[in-house]
Amino acid sequence: MPKRARPATPAPLEALRRPLALTRAGMVLERGLRAFWPVLSLAALGFSAAAFRLQDYLPAGWLGAALWAGAAALVIALVWGAWRFRWPAPREAVARLDATLPGRPLTALSDAMVLGGNDAASRALWEAHLARMAARAAGARAVAPAPDLAPRDPFALRLTALTALVLAHLFGAPDRVLDVQAPGVPGSAEAAMGPSWEGWAEPPRYTGKPGLYLNSLDGDLIALPEGSRMAFRFYGPAGAIPFEETVSSPAALPEAETGETLQKREFIVERSGIVEVGGPGGRRFEVTVLADETPSVELVGLAERRADGKLAQPFHAIDDYAVTAGRARVSLDLDAVPRLYGLALAPEPREDLVFDLPLPISGSRADFIETLAEDAARHPWANLPVKLTLEVEDGRGQTGSTGAQAIELPGRRFFDPLASALIEARRDLLWSRENRVRVAQWLRAVSYRPDEFIPKYDIYLMLRMTVQRLETGPLTPEVRDEVAEALWQMAELLEDGGLADALAAMQQAQERLSEAIRNGASKDEIAKLMQELKEATDRYIQMLAERAQPEEGPQFGQQQPSQQITGDQIQQLMDEIQRLMEEGRMAEAQELLDQLARMMENLKVTQGQGGEGNMPGNxxxxxxxxxxxxxxxLSDDSFRQMQEGFGEGAEPEQPGAGEGEQGQGGTGADELAKRQHSLRQQLGRQQGLMPRLGNEPGDTARQQLDEAGRAMEEAEQALRDGDNGLAIDRQADAIEALREGMRSLGEALAEEAGRQQGNPGTDGERRLGDALGGNSAREAPRDPLGRSLGNGERFGAQDEMLGADDVYRRARDLLDEIRRRSGERLRPEDELDYLRRLLDAF
Structure with missing residues (x-):
């Protein structure tokens, strides 16, 4: 057997004694909290109950039962915790500390050589390894405990106990916890020591002022807001402590609660006066009442009619403490109504319109300016004289009012003649059901010659049904409201052509996406909502484009001719929103989404780079x-499939393997190849439908699209051959060629639009629409540094290199341009080398 070499350091953990000790102590605390948190929670709740003197209010016989129940619960929790607690072993502390270090050096220092102990080179290598591990271990720091109690306490009972404990220390009597009175005889200790008293003054909650403990006050002058509550407790025999006050209303003075050794006195401070407590330790307080001023509110200008017909009324509210509520009341100004036609009859009784005033969500409510925004467009009084009254209320119930202000209730304006007439018929019907015959006759006359008056057949059918409902059967309020709703829908179809529904769908998609961003939705959820927003926006833009013909008079939803934005610019803005969300920059994405929402509220769209809605090529x-x-x-799916193949450890396909032997990977590749083939055919059809633009950008666009088609074919073949790497490269070439082709096509359309308008401009000019409704302008092309190209295609040095306001965006655009050029293989090698060095530097 080869002889094992001993570690270089006999005691490798000796130098880590302090971190290990602290880590182990943290593990003890961690396991102790996990095991004994019920004991600690019960103890905190018991202490809080005693500090709040719960024992003084328990009925006779209950105090002992409560003490025994609490003690039993504590014992059970203690036994349960002791059974679950496990003291951490030293090796567990070593393992936890070692897990926080790269390479687990503590484990390595405890290892020994099994082979090669007699070889000098092996021993030297082993010593070097131990030295490196020792250096890493020297940087060890104690691991903080992580009790992780949330899964063990899903109802957050420990937090409830902690909150009660804090409140007991702040507002209870923690120093009197052990002072247990006999049940039903509160205050016996105080009675044994002689008569004493306690007093509190609590201002109304809406004032935000703190309560006062009168016994701790040094002076005798007290300033209290009107409506403050004063409470006194007297310990000792009844009547032993004289008491007198002149600050409350005698009619509202409550009777004192009297017990054997405890009396209570509470009252509301209404006026200035004195509060005097006699006897030993008595005090005399001079109370000054701070009057609570009545709140006030005033209109800031007259009500405005927004583009969508909603009421917008700014107002200014003031109070000395805070406005707690507010209402706006709208009543019909019958004397100012022109009593003509359907309005000549007496109106049916109708309740006033009442809206809640908006209050600041954050900040002070003592002095603020807000705007009441409500939709009263469908109300019978819309566009009629009314009286508007704003009223605000403070915490004491006092109210302030603007008084009745004569205005015209804003409502939506209809400019289509038939739509306007339908809205007038609807108003007459809602004004009085006695107008039923007149409205039915008028609608029948209009529908008699539909070809001359009614542009849509479905509106004609709705009119006939409406006439039938008016002429047959009783006209109940329910039927009247249904007929009024049908007339409104017909007017909207005539005025907008369904545009209102498209706008509502787009706004709903924007709100859902904003809510998802605020709530931290997943990437898949955000991608789905983003796709819904794109589809809703496309439908809205398409309907706007269909209605883009010149019309007489102002049109709902339109802006001035100079306030335009192209459809491509909207798409670029939405692409930027999606990119920011994919990068996790949600705040910036929300800002752009808000900008898009404001822009789309009042939009006149011209699709295409040229900015003309009827240009060919849009x-x-x-x-x-x-x-x-x-x-x-498709490129993302191809890359994902290649990653999955690597992750599964798939072996390269053998040359002789047939299609039936490819398994699931082959099936996925075939599906991707079919999708690539379908895209190639789709691009071919689009090329055939492209307008013939006789200019250089148009020719460049066709060349780029041809290049994209060839790259798609090569990608399809690579997918069929199972070479996903080559397929992804060709797909990237196709994407780049498509982008360049679209850019060139946009320039060609812009040049053609300028030529048709008698202003051809220079090659490559672009018509830029201000995304916020600014003036459009023609701008010469610029190099990546932001400098304009002169007439001789020379770079102009008169401009700043980073002239844009957002230098970070300009830097990002510059880096993207460098990356694009570095990927073009046909550029000279010297230029490519220069671009690569730029990328390495930045």
């Missing part, structure tokens, strides 16, 4: 974008 850009997304997804 559909081609959308189709190519979809193909690019599908190709990226």
């Amino acid at each position: 559909q081609s850009m959308q189709d190519l974008a979809e193909t690019l997304r599908e190709q990226q997804k």
